[in-house]
Amino acid sequence: MVLDGLGYRWPTGLIGGRPVNAARAVWMLAHGDPGEKYVLHTCHRGEEGCINIRHLYVGDAARNMADMVESGRATIANRGEGCARAKLTREDVRAIRRRYVKGARLPSPGSARALANEYGISVSYLPKLADMDRWAWLDADEAQGHVTT
Structure with a gap:
């Protein structure tokens, strides 16, 4: 695995030659591929590059959106047609x-x-x-x- 920005907004790693979000890459190394699930942060600092395995957990799309709203990274105003x-x-x-x-x-x-x-x-x-x-x-x-x- 190579961790680098690779020109993406979030820290990114390469796994099998494929760009993968760094937190997801860390999760995959520790627990295996979560498939369609999202790798989320209890600390809400994923955009800052947090890859602390103790801060990571797996959730679905609804949990991901709820986390974004709770952390202030997304608001109800920019969901749906507000986007x-x-x-x-x-x-x-x-x-x-x-x-x-x-x-x-x-x-x-x-x-x-x-x-x-x-x-x-x-x-x-x-x-x-x-x-x-x-x-x-x-x-x-x-x-x-x-x-x-």
């Missing part, structure tokens, strides 16, 4: 989640491709929305009684 790069609105995400069924063909003229084209997103993004890997906070906020307008 300058957002292509979707909250209502778009809800509609996609209602209509998309992983592995099933959608009603004509359809397919996942037709749904993705309708919203200007990639087909590969659909299961990420449906599985709550993206916009995970949306329904979680509403379930907890937070208003999302």
